[in-house]
Amino acid sequence: MLNFSRWAIAAILLPLVIGILCAVPSFLPDTTVERLPHFMQTRVNLGLDLSGGSHLLLEASTQDVAKQRLANMEEQVRTELRRGDPRIAIGDISSRDGKLSFMVRDPSQVDAAVERIRPLTQGAGLTGQRDFNVEVVNSSTVVITPTSAGIDNAVKGAMEVATEVIRKRIDEMGTREPTIQQQGDNRIVVQVPGLQNPKALKDLLGQTAKLEFKLVDTTASPAEVAQGRAPVGSEVLPYPTNPSGVPMIAVKRQVMVSGEDLTDATQGYDQNNQAIVNIRFNGSGGRKFGQVTSQNVNRPFAIILDGRVLSAPNINEPILGGSAQISGSFTVESANQLAIALRSGKLPVALTVVEERTVGPQLGADSIRAGLLASIIAVVAVAVFMFVSYGRFGMYANLAVAINVLVILGVMGMLGATLTLPGIAGFVLTIGTAVDANVLIYERIREERRRGRGVVQAIEFGYKEASRTIFEANVTHAIAGGIMLALGSGPVKGFAIVLLIGIATSVFTAVTFTRLLASRWLRAKRPTEIHI
Amino acid sequence: MKLLKLVPDNTNIGFVKLRHWAFALTALLTVLAVGATAYRGLNLGVDFVGGLMIEAKFSAPPQLDRVRSTIDRLGVGDGSLQQFGDPKTVQIRLPLPEQGGAGAANAIVEKARKAMAAEFPGVTFSRYDTVSGKVSGELIQNGVLAVMLAVIGIAIFSWFRYEWQFGVSTFVAIMHDVLMTLGFFAITQLEFDLNIVAAVLTIVGYSINDKMVIDDRIRENMRKYRKMDMKSLIDLSVNETLPRTVMTSVTIMLALGALLLFGGHVLRGFTAAMMLGIVVGTYSSVYVSSSLLITLGLSPQIAERKASKTSIADRAERMGPRDDGARP
Numbered sequence: 070m071l072n073f074s075r076w077a078i079a080a081i082l083l084p085l086v087i088g089i090l091c092a093v094p095s096f097l098p099d100t101t102v103e104r105l106p107h108f109m110q111t112r113v114n115l116g117l118d119l120s121g122g123s124h125l126l127l128e129a130s131t132q133d134v135a136k137q138r139l140a141n142m143e144e145q146v147r148t149e150l151r152r153g154d155p156r157i158a159i160g161d162i163s164s165r166d167g168k169l170s171f172m173v174r175d176p177s178q179v180d181a182a183v184e185r186i187r188p189l190t191q192g193a194g195l196t197g198q199r200d201f202n203v204e205v206v207n208s209s210t211v212v213i214t215p216t217s218a219g220i221d222n223a224v225k226g227a228m229e230v231a232t233e234v235i236r237k238r239i240d241e242m243g244t245r246e247p248t249i250q251q252q253g254d255n256r257i258v259v260q261v262p263g264l265q266n267p268k269a270l271k272d273l274l275g276q277t278a279k280l281e282f283k284l285v286d287t288t289a290s291p292a293e294v295a296q297g298r299a300p301v302g303s304e305v306l307p308y309p310t311n312p313s314g315v316p317m318i319a320v321k322r323q324v325m326v327s328g329e330d331l332t333d334a335t336q337g338y339d340q341n342n343q344a345i346v347n348i349r350f351n352g353s354g355g356r357k358f359g360q361v362t363s364q365n366v367n368r369p370f371a372i373i374l375d376g377r378v379l380s381a382p383n384i385n386e387p388i389l390g391g392s393a394q395i396s397g398s399f400t401v402e403s404a405n406q407l408a409i410a411l412r413s414g415k416l417p418v419a420l421t422v423v424e425e426r427t428v429g430p431q432l433g434a435d436s437i438r439a440g441l442l443a444s445i446i447a448v449v450a451v452a453v454f455m456f457v458s459y460g461r462f463g464m465y466a467n468l469a470v471a472i473n474v475l476v477i478l479g480v481m482g483m484l485g486a487t488l489t490l491p492g493i494a495g496f497v498l499t500i501g502t503a504v505d506a507n508v509l510i511y512e513r514i515r516e517e518r519r520r521g522r523g524v525v526q527a528i529e530f531g532y533k534e535a536s537r538t539i540f541e542a543n544v545t546h547a548i549a550g551g552i553m554l555a556l557g558s559g560p561v562k563g564f565a566i567v568l569l570i571g572i573a574t575s576v577f578t579a580v581t582f583t584r585l586l587a588s589r590w591l592r593a594k595r596p597t598e599i600h601i
Numbered sequence: 602m603k604l605l606k607l608v609p610d611n612t613n614i615g616f617v618k619l620r621h622w623a624f625a626l627t628a629l630l631t632v633l634a635v636g637a638t639a640y641r642g643l644n645l646g647v648d649f650v651g652g653l654m655i656e657a658k659f660s661a662p663p664q665l666d667r668v669r670s671t672i673d674r675l676g677v678g679d680g681s682l683q684q685f686g687d688p689k690t691v692q693i694r695l696p697l698p699e700q701g702g703a704g705a706a707n708a709i710v711e712k713a714r715k716a717m718a719a720e721f722p723g724v725t726f727s728r729y730d731t732v733s734g735k736v737s738g739e740l741i742q743n744g745v746l747a748v749m750l751a752v753i754g755i756a757i758f759s760w761f762r763y764e765w766q767f768g769v770s771t772f773v774a775i776m777h778d779v780l781m782t783l784g785f786f787a788i789t790q791l792e793f794d795l796n797i798v799a800a801v802l803t804i805v806g807y808s809i810n811d812k813m814v815i816d817d818r819i820r821e822n823m824r825k826y827r828k829m830d831m832k833s834l835i836d837l838s839v840n841e842t843l844p845r846t847v848m849t850s851v852t853i854m855l856a857l858g859a860l861l862l863f864g865g866h867v868l869r870g871f872t873a874a875m876m877l878g879i880v881v882g883t884y885s886s887v888y889v890s891s892s893l894l895i896t897l898g899l900s901p902q903i904a905e906r907k908a909s910k911t912s913i914a915d916r917a918e919r920m921g922p923r924d925d926g927a928r929p
Contacts, residue, residue, distance in 0.1 A: 545810065
C-alpha cells in the first residue's frame with residue numbers, strides 16, 4: 070500500500086505535471102500566448118460576468134415561420150393554377166387556423182387542381198411524409214394543411230439560416246470572439262465579450278432586413294389612408310417620418326424590386342452631408358429597377374424595410390445602371406447598421422430578445438480582483454489551519470491543494486471551459502472540500518494510532534479505510550454536480566464545471582499524491598512516532 | 602510543536618439521548634421555514650419572475666428617495682430599489698413592458714440611463730439583466746427539477762449502496778436542509794436568483810458528503826460490533842467522526858468567510874446561503890439522518906445478513922479486538 074514502484078510514481082506525477090503546464094498559459098499575457106504553438110494555448114476563458122460583455126438569448130417564433138410558409142404556399146398555388154396552362158379558376162382563398170383552403174370554381178377540375186398542387190409539396194421526415202397534406206373537402210374545396218414534420222423542418226432550416234445571418238452581422242460589426250450558438254429548437258445564444266453598448270447589437274439583431282421597393286399609390290385619398298384603408302391592389306404601411314405628418318402611406322402591393330437582388334450595401338453621405346445607404350443591384354435587379362423607374366418618372370416610390378417605409382422619394386429620372394441610394398432620417402451609426410444588415414442577408418424569421426445579461430467591464434474587473442483576493446485569503450487561511458492541526462501531514466495536504474488548484478485550471482484550459490464568478494466560488498469551495506479528504510485520512514490515522522497500531526500500519530490503515538469513505542462521498546457529490554451541469558443554465562453551469570473537475574482532481578491529489586509523499590518520508594526516516 | 606486539536610480524543614457525547622428534543626426542535630424549525638416561505642414568499646430575482654434589473658454605481662452614496670423619484674418619473678411601472686453591497690451601489694428592478702419585446706426594454710434602459718445621469722452625475726450602469734416571463738418560467742422549472750433530481754439521485758445511490766433505511770434517512774435530511782435554506786431566504790428576503798440555486802445544490806452536495814462519512818462509519822461499526830444496540834452504536838460512530846466533522850466544517854467556513862468578506866457583492870447572497878447550509882447540513886447529519894435510522898428500525902443484525910454476502914476474508918479483517926483508548 071505504501072510501496073510505490075518507479076512506474077507508479079511516474080504515473081502519478083506525469084498527469085500532475087501536464088495539468089500544471091496546461092495552467093501556465095492562463096497566467097501569461099495575450100501576446101506571449103499567441104506565439105506559443107497551438108497545442109499549448111490552453112487558456113481558461115473568462116465568462117462574461119468577469120470579462121464584461123453581453124449575453125443575449127434570441128427566440129424565433131415558430132408560429133411566424135408557419136405563417137410565412139402558408140403565405141408562400143398561397144402565392145405558389147395562385148401562380149400555378151391561375152397562370153398555369155390550362156388555367157383553373159379558384160376563389161374563396163383563405164388561410165385560417167393555420168390551413169390554406171380555396172374553392173375550385175369548376176368542380177370537374179378539382180382533381181386536376183390537386184394533381185398540380187401535389188408537386189408543390191416536398192418530402193419531410195423519414196417516413197415518406199410530405200410537408201403539406203392536400204385533401205378535397207365537400208367535393209369542390211381543396212384544403213392544404215401543413216404537417217408537423219413539415220413545420221419542424223421549416224423551423225430547423227430557418228434557424229440554421231438565421232444563425233448564419235447573425236454570425237455574419239456580428240462579424241461585420243468587428244467585435245472580437247463572439248459566441249453564436251443555436252440552443253434548443255428555436256433559440257440562439259449570442260455572447261459578445263467586452264461589448265460596451267449592446268443596444269447597437271440588439272438593434273442589428275432585431276432587424277429582419279427585408280428590403281422592398283414599391284410604388285406609392287398616389288390615387289389613395291389621404292383621409293382614407295389615415296384611417297388605414299387603401300384602394301384595391303394597395304396596402305397601407307407605417308411611415309413614421311412622413312413629411313405630410315400622417316405616419317402612414319399607401320403603396321402598391323406589387324414589389325418592384327426586392328432585397329434579394331442586392332449585391333452590396335455601404336454607408337455613405339449625400340450632397341447635404343446626410344448619412345445614406347448606397348446599394349447596388351445584380352443584373353436582373355438593376356434591369357427591373359431601371360424599367361420601373363423609366364415608366365414612373367415623376368411619381369414617388371417607397372423604400373420599405375421590415376414592413377415600414379423608410380422614405381418615399383420622387384423618381385426624377387430613370388435610375389439605370391443598377392445602383393441607388395436609400396435616404397431616410399439616418400444617423401451615421403444607423404445607416405451603417407442598415408448597410409450591415411442588408412449585406413448579411415435577411416433573417417428568415419423575426420427574432421426577439423428573451424433574455425439579456427450585460428456586465429460592464431468595470432464590474433467584471435472588480436469581480437476578478439475580488440474573486441482572486443478571496444481565493445488567496447481562503448487558501449492561506451485553510452493552509453495555516455491545516456498546518457497547525459496536522460503538522461508535516463498538513464503541509465502535504467497544502468501542497469496537494471496548491472497543485473490541485475493549478476491542475477483544475479489546467480484541465481479547464483484543456484477543455485476550453487469558461488471560468489465565471491460562480492466558478493470562482495466553486496474554486497474556493499473546492500479548496501475547502503479538497504482538504505476534507507485529507508482530514509478524513511488524518512483523523513483516521515490518529516484514531517488508528519490511539520488504538521495502538523504502529524506508525525506504518527496506522528498510516529496504511531488510515532489511507533485504506535478513509536479511501537472508501539472518500540470515494541463514496543465524492544460519488545454522491547458528483548451526482549449533484551452532474552445534475553447541475555445537465556440542467557443548469559448560466560451561473561449554475563459555470564459553478565458545476567469547476568465543481569466536477571475539482572472533485573475528480575482533488576481525489577487524486579488529496580489521496581494518491583499525499584500518500585506518495587507520506588510513503589517517501591516513511592521510507593527515508595523510518596519514524597517510530599508521528600506527530601499528527 | 603504542539604498540534605491543534607479542536608476536538609479532544611475519545612469524546613463520548615450522548616448525541617442520541619437528546620434526539621427526541623432535537624426532533625421536536627427540527628420539526629418546529631422546519632414548520633417555521635415552510636411557513637415563512639409560504640407566507641412571506643421568496644424575494645425572487647429577475648431570473649425567476651422576469652423583468653429588468655439594473656445595477657447602478659454612483660460616485661457618492663445617493664439618497665434612495667431621490668433615486669426612487671427619478672425612476673418613478675420615468676413612468677415605466679413600479680420599480681423597487683435595494684442597496685446592494687457597498688452604499689454606492691443600488692439595484693433597481695423594473696417590470697418588463699408587456700409589449701414591444703427587446704426594443705421596449707432597451708428604451709427603458711436608455712431612458713433610465715439618461716434620467717439618472719441628469720440627476721446624479723457620474724452614475725454608471727455596471728450591469729443589467731433582462732429576462733422575459735417565458736424564460737424565467739423555464740429557469741424556475743429547471744432549478745426545481747435540478748434540486749429534486751439531485752436529492753432523489755443521491756437517495757437512490759445510498760439505498761443501493763447500503764440498506765434502504767440509509768436512503769430514506771438521507772432523503773429526509775436533505776429535504777430538511779433545502780427547506781431550511783428556503784426559509785432562511787424567505788425570512789431575510791435576500792434575493793433568490795440562479796446563483797442561489799447553485800448554492801442550494803452545493804449545500805445538497807456538501808450535506809450528503811457529511812452524511813456519507815457518518816453512514817459509512819455506522820456501517821463499519823455495525824459489522825464490527827454486532828451485539829451493540831443501535832443507539833450506542835450511532836453515538837460511537839458520531840463521536841468517532843466528530844473530529845473530522847468539526848475540522849472540515851471549520852476549513853470550509855474559513856474558505857467561505859474569505860469569500861463573504863472579500864469576494865465582492867455579487868456573490869454575497871450565494872456565500873451566505875452556503876454558510877447557513879454548512880451549519881444546517883452538519884446538524885442534520887447527526888439529528889435528522891442518523892437519529893432517523895433508529896426510528897426506521899435499522900439494527901446490526903440487518904447489516905449482518907447483507908454483509909454475509911461479501912467474502913469471508915473481507916469480513917475477517919474488520920473483526921479485530923476492540924482496543925479503544927490503548928495508547929501506543
